[in-house]
Amino acid sequence: DTAVSQTPKYLVTQMGNDKSIKCEQNLGHDTMYWYKQDSKKFLKIMFSYNNKELIINETVPNRFSPKSPDKAHLNLHINSLELGDSAVYFCASSHLGTGANTGELFFGEGSRLTVL
């Protein structure tokens, strides 16, 4: 069983389109994240949700809108895609625990987005 699963794994689309990436975790974690990995492999956090509530929202264009229908799912919708949005997007989850988020994240396999 895959712990953190993302779909689709690959996404090729035209500039200006709207697309979504879905993420689900079956680990019973209460916190989920979206990270963006650029061509230089740098991992940068975009959003974090704890129990469906947004807790981290980095400087990300408002064309990116996360949605968490329940604590096992965190989807990412991107409007008006631009060339610079091409990257690998990773979903991750963790357990916030009793007062301390230790940073132990479980990552999905990534969704490679290519904008033409």
Place this chain on the structure above:
Amino acid sequence: GQQLNQSPQSMFIQEGEDVSMNCTSSSIFNTWLWYKQDPGEGPVLLIALYKAGELTSNGRLTAQFGITRKDSFLNISASIPSDVGIYFCAGHSTGANSKLTFGKGITLSVRP
């Protein structure tokens, strides 16, 4: 913002050799972690360190949480071909807006 420094960007070693990677920060972290990313996969946690000065091993891997809480190192002993990948250090701070900050990663190549 918080930044973690990892260098060099790439390392090339011979199978069987030991290798050491450092990570430094201008900020103090409460937790230091090391992740490995294989090609086409997401990062996987290798070792987590929770106390300054802590030295932890996981098989051929050994990592230490620096006394100043601003650095960590990872050692891989007797490298094997499957050690190839990108090694990321990460620091975690607690409190308001706590989050995990990643270094830029070191790509390790192992020659058979």
